[in-house]
Amino acid sequence: MSAQSEANLKGIPTKPYDLLREGLIVFAFVAVLTIVLAAIFSSPDYPAVTIKEVAQKQPIAYLQMVTDYFSGNSDLQTYGPPYTKNPENAQTFLGIAPANIFGVTIPIDAQKDFVITPLEGIAKMDPGVKTALDQFQAAGDKQQQAWIKNYSDALDKAAKDEESGAHQSTTTKAETGKDTASTLNLPTGDYGPVSVLMQSMLTFARAGFMAGALNTTSTSPYAFDNTKALLFMAGDVESDVADKLDMQGGEWGIGHETGNYPGAWWLWPYTFLYQIPAIGNSPNADALVGGIMGILLLVLIFLPLIPVLNRIPKWLKVYRVIWRDWYKEHGKT
Amino acid sequence: MNMTERAQSFVKKNMSMEDALPTRMPVYVNSVAYLFGAMTLAALGMVILSGVILTIFGPDWWHVSSFGHFINSLHFWSVQLFFLGLLLHLIGKFFMAAWRGGRWRTWALGIIILGIAVFSGLTGFILQTNWDSQWIAGQAKDGLNAMAVGAAVNTMNSGQILTLHIVLFPLLVVVLVGVHVVIVRHESPVRPIGSEEKDA
Numbered sequence: 001m002s003a004q005s006e007a008n009l010k011g012i013p014t015k016p017y018d019l020l021r022e023g024l025i026v027f028a029f030v031a032v033l034t035i036v037l038a039a040i041f042s043s044p045d046y047p048a049v050t051i052k053e054v055a056q057k058q059p060i061a062y063l064q065m066v067t068d069y070f071s072g073n074s075d076l077q078t079y080g081p082p083y084t085k086n087p088e089n090a091q092t093f094l095g096i097a098p099a100n101i102f103g104v105t106i107p108i109d110a111q112k113d114f115v116i117t118p119l120e121g122i123a124k125m126d127p128g129v130k131t132a133l134d135q136f137q138a139a140g141d142k143q144q145q146a147w148i149k150n151y152s153d154a155l156d157k158a159a160k161d162e163e164s165g166a167h168q169s170t171t172t173k174a175e176t177g178k179d180t181a182s183t184l185n186l187p188t189g190d191y192g193p194v195s196v197l198m199q200s201m202l203t204f205a206r207a208g209f210m211a212g213a214l215n216t217t218s219t220s221p222y223a224f225d226n227t228k229a230l231l232f233m234a235g236d237v238e239s240d241v242a243d244k245l246d247m248q249g250g251e252w253g254i255g256h257e258t259g260n261y262p263g264a265w266w267l268w269p270y271t272f273l274y275q276i277p278a279i280g281n282s283p284n285a286d287a288l289v290g291g292i293m294g295i296l297l298l299v300l301i302f303l304p305l306i307p308v309l310n311r312i313p314k315w316l317k318v319y320r321v322i323w324r325d326w327y328k329e330h331g332k333t
Numbered sequence: 334m335n336m337t338e339r340a341q342s343f344v345k346k347n348m349s350m351e352d353a354l355p356t357r358m359p360v361y362v363n364s365v366a367y368l369f370g371a372m373t374l375a376a377l378g379m380v381i382l383s384g385v386i387l388t389i390f391g392p393d394w395w396h397v398s399s400f401g402h403f404i405n406s407l408h409f410w411s412v413q414l415f416f417l418g419l420l421l422h423l424i425g426k427f428f429m430a431a432w433r434g435g436r437w438r439t440w441a442l443g444i445i446i447l448g449i450a451v452f453s454g455l456t457g458f459i460l461q462t463n464w465d466s467q468w469i470a471g472q473a474k475d476g477l478n479a480m481a482v483g484a485a486v487n488t489m490n491s492g493q494i495l496t497l498h499i500v501l502f503p504l505l506v507v508v509l510v511g512v513h514v515v516i517v518r519h520e521s522p523v524r525p526i527g528s529e530e531k532d533a
Contacts, residue, residue, distance in 0.1 A: 002346065002347050017362075026374075043402070043408075227489040
């Protein structure tokens with residue numbers, strides 16, 4: 001034995017032991033248990049929600065997302081680092097905003113990246129869209145916003161009508177999960193070229209081209225980075241799906257997966273903090289939870305050196321159960 | 334002494350064959366609590382074995398192959414057992430106050446391994462390329478962004494998450510677990526509380 005082991009075990013009797021035998025038995029047990037669990041319970045695989053699917057089954061919800069980005073007023077457009085230059089929106093912990101340290105490292109201009117750029121691509125194939133896009137871009141900002149707002153208001157009204165069953169073009173088929181009508185018929189209004197542009201965005205997405213258009217980069221035909229397509233979808237539609245599957249942060253988030261499977265249950269201390277209203281409802285919730293977890297991790301790492309905390313095991317006396325045979329032989333402390 | 338001789342001397346001083354492959358144990362090593370570390374190592378072995386098979390066929394394979402789905406299920410459940418073993422091991426060592434006798438670095442290293450394993454698990458959940466991964470990537474980004482980690486690790490960059498999950502994090506976990514086990518064997522199992530004067 002090493003000198004340290006010799007010193008540590010001085011005066012302690014030993015017993016025969018077979019490390020490899022014990023290791024193999026434990027491995028065999030764990031391997032069999034894993035195989036049995038996998039064979040009986042399998043693993044969850046709920047399909048991803050695609051842009052194409054949303055555009056086909058919930059065209060109004062899809063266009064609400066698009067117009068939100070188009071107007072420049074979506075939450076993503078003022079998110080702050082690492083996406084946008086809005087340091088005032090970075091979450092703070094103890095007065096510090098960690099996200100501002102590195103600033104914008106993944107620049108996202110939702111209006112341009114999610115709407116204008118795909119429209120420029122569509123315009124190359126469709127002269128009608130090119131004309132509409134030119135008309136839109138030639139107009140002043142105030143006029144652009146007015147058209148988008150009128151169109152957005154009409155969508156909101158159509159969504160309400162859909163809920164009440166009054167909107168004929170989408171409701172019945174959406175509920176059966178089948179494709180809805182390929183053209184969204186909104187009441188006549190002052191939409192300028194926006195209705196043509198949004199209709200083309202709907203058609204483009206229903207054909208299944210939108211995700212690819214968002215992920216395409218100018219430097220490579222490969223798409224390892226899905227940031228834009230995933231961010232595009234990370235809004236109300238995904239939130240509705242998560243609601244139905246009880247996966248919201250207020251429902252312990254990633255502590256469980258779909259279909260009642262255990263998820264990352266080891267993050268329960270992390271997800272628990274979001275259940276505390278003062279934290280979960282705070283605009284700085286993520287920074288607060290991250291900061292608290294960072295402090296707890298440091299406490300755990302240095303627990304052996306922290307007075308009082310490092311005495312807890314001696315007070316709890318659970319060790320008497322673990323070493324009960326030893327204490328039977330040698331007396332309790 | 335040259336460098337190799339010094340290395341030989343260091344190993345001989347700190348790790349005998351009886352430390353590395355013990356044939357005897359102190360009599361107090363006689364509780365189910367001592368099995369949780371071995372359970373964690375065994376589950377880690379299953380995680381790596383099933384993960385290597387998934388690595389060969391790529392991240393989408395398990396959606397289109399029933400055998401692939403079974404291998405994914407092995408990976409999923411071995412991860413569950415790994416964290417269960419890790420948690421029980423941690424609780425057991427806490428109740429033993431296993432940091433006594435100068436072993437606090439071993440404890441600290443174990444907690445650091447837990448922290449890395451958590452991020453390894455997170456990247457695995459994000460790599461499933463299904464609804465769970467889509468939702469978790471969107472949720473986790475806010476937590477990471479708020480703490481400035483998002484500047485370096487983008488949960489929606491699937492290529493980056495893939496390489497972190499199958500190369501960097503497993504490498505860190507395996508190397509640090511190896512160091513943890515070597516130190517544990519070098520130090521010998523901590524003595525029962527009260528059996529020595531040097532309890533810290």
